[in-house]
Amino acid sequence: CGVFGVIGVCDAANFVALGMHALQHRGQEAGGIVAYDPEHGFNSARRFGYVRDNFTDPATMSTLPGALAIGHVRYSTAGSKGATAIRDVQPFFGEFAMGGAAIAHNGNLTNAAALRRELIERGSIFQSSSDSECIIHLMARSIQKNIPERMKDALRRVEGAFSVVAMTRTKLIGVRDPLGVRPLVIGRIGEGWALSSETCGLDIIGAEFIREVEPGEMVVIDEKGIESFHPFDRRAARFCIFEHVYFSRPDSILGGRSVYETRRQIGVELAKEAPVDADLVCPVPDSGTPAAIGFSQQSGIPYAMGIIRNQYMGRTFIEPTEQIRNMGVRLKLNVNRALIKGKRVILVDDSVVRGTTSRKIKDMILDAGAAEVHFRIASPPTAWPCFYGVDTPERAKLLAANMSEDEMRDWIGVDSLRFISLDGLYRAVGEAAGRDPKAPRYCDACFSGDYPVAPSDKIDQGFEM
Template sequence: MAASGPIDDPTTDYFDPASDKIREECGVFGIFGLENAASLTALGMHALQHRGQEACGIASFDGEKFHTERHLGLVGDNFTGDDPSERLPGYMAIGHVRYSTAGQTILRNVQPLFSMLHTGGFAIAHNGHLTNAYTIREQLVEAGALFQSTSDTEVLIHLIARAKGGEFIDRFINAIRQVDGGYAFVALTDKTLIGARDRLGIRPLLIGRLGDSYILASETCAFDMVGAEFIREVDPGEVVAINADGIRSFRAFPEIAPRPCVFEFVYFARPDSIVGGKSVYNVRKRMGQRLAEETPADVDVIIPVPDSGVPAAIGFAQETGIPFELGIIRNHYVGRTFIQPTQQIRDMGVRLKHSANRAMIEGKRVLLVDDSIVRGTTSTKIVRMIKAAGATEVHFRSASPPIKFPDHYGIDMPNKEKLIAANYSLEAMTEMLEVDSLGFLSIEGLYWAMGEEYRREDAPQYTDHCFTGHYPTPLIDRDREMADGSKQLSFLVEVA
């Protein structure tokens, strides 16, 4: 994921005005067996752009040598115009769209990362976060390793380089057995496209097919973009190796009950994607339907906070019969570079991206529906904007439960002290957001929307720790940081 610069540094208070939203993770894409593989990879990355907008890169192999190209910024700004395959020839390629939660926006952190190992060239891209990356990195540095980036992805490269014996895939598996956390890797050797998913399936990775060629991607929408057929998900703990002989599957870990990330349904995945066999759009509508049952409101109009609040707001409106209107118009053409860390710009930041549709608001009791509430800062500014447009009442509903715990698996989630629901009662939050009423979807309602029953006594079916505090893996680096008060993890190892 592309490193964030000073303006978007999560340690500051002058975030991008969308900072109250959960920040995207990353997206990965890989293809084997088609000429012009880089061009199709660029198209797949376009479909995954919502997962990371700060940097992008492609690595390809043409049968003789590797080619890599990495840029800061959007896919469309860097891989359009001339055919990317003219610069990046080859029949296999991997791509990455990136967002990080720490570090600086510097090219050396942009993925895919490429290294010359003793086995040959190797390129790798990563979605997720290794929760013991700093601990391993420290051990490697003490043993003489030299790091070129601040990405936890580079830790895996060093582990692969030091692995002993067997085929390359054996070395790769040996390396991922030493790391923990949530991850989806795509990688290239001179013969093979490799995909790997963490043992709990926290981060997504899928297999598709285009003719006789195979594709790996973070979401099904990337297959739709290139005209490929979705085959199946990479299983939790599975490593797949794709070459001229087809696909080989390896089990890197003993099988255990999977726990995919619930935020793919809440926020990350594109509405037209299929996750775990479920339509993301339908699940989000069901969240709104259940939200209407659990937290009704006597209002005149339902307005989504664009864009992620739209499906839930539609579900709320359909359940209640209250009119749905686009009362907030989003400006999709405001770039991050326009946002400057001055008080004047901070105060008007929301208006740069959102404008009130006064004709749908004035004189009405308004219900705002959003996917979640993190800090509450942007939500408050949106509420003020709706009031300024003439609303007589403003009510707010979150289509997910209160976020009370930070993330450690690749989501830019603030520490607990900055999560509004972790520190204030419902009544206090209602006052802080300056709304007439406030409501959240219950954890039971969230699982219901996904067609599941929430099991309180058993291990949860999903990685839902941001709501429940039930972290699915050991948090080795976090625990070390808490024990010694070190800030090294936050600033030296960035999320990929």
């Protein structure tokens, strides 16, 4: 998901809509905005579909007045799937003794099922199936006198990954979990402030990037400025390495690193680790593009657009049902036949999850007359599900959890298939010595099975690490 907030600029909801539009790649199922204005109080709009179709018309935007607003773009990883219910669309709102508050959450809470059971037993009435709603109920039960303090109480009880953007009547609040698994950045816009999942959300509104919210930090922003708190026990950060590989936009800066440059560097590492003689290096667009450029630069094999993407389709993986996902590949990608015919082609993609995409692309490329097809993948084999906010399927459906690399090559049906090593990936994100197994700097659980936060709900349900 993507979260965004603005304080101190007139018609904040318009800026939030723009920020959400820039973060649309983080969630395409639905979006919502809550705005506050002293005269009209809290107002919200929550809709299915793209930001551009829902939050551009004056009729909607005029219902969201005020200089303080937050927004959320949703991609379901917890709660109802496929047919998302509108009640699961964030931000969530709660009315407390000291006034209302709204919150938007990116990430996934790993103890939400246990918390929900406990809260329901004690009388909480849940409105949605979302894990994030627990935060509102925990805040309602806190005995603290103000909302930021209640939020600290609530967030000390949740486990897992969270980047939260919240608002009261006077404050914009941003928090990252102690490991800082999901991103969150602070920007300055005129006399006001913005919070965004990624820096590309600041760029679109012309905000200046100030800094990241630190892992484990809470920032409370009002007209007096920013106050910073550290409500959690300090721990070594474990940012999601997959944000660098796929999830974030290439024009964003994460942890001081250009996402584009990291992806290009992954391609360089891949070309060193798994060279192959061929005529062309082609990305599977768009997610494989920067790595393909790096692969081409390192190998000296020409880069070319062997697959053309229809720009009017969204991200395939994010389409929640299997059927739509299967159609998705063909609706989204087509082979550039004139270029491919008779050529030995290296295809670079970001990841293999179920293998559906790779297999279909191989069919299309061979059908177009390619002489050889070699897959190079910009992440290690995805052998474990993510429980921190990226929607990977259960282990049984993960190709790499069930097959060796050679078996995957044969199942996909290509001449060769190689993945970047975990060390190679760490080198590309700037860790010259590779991954330190005693203290890895990133979360890489979907590749390593090393979960930095025990997925306790899943363990209760029988998941074996």
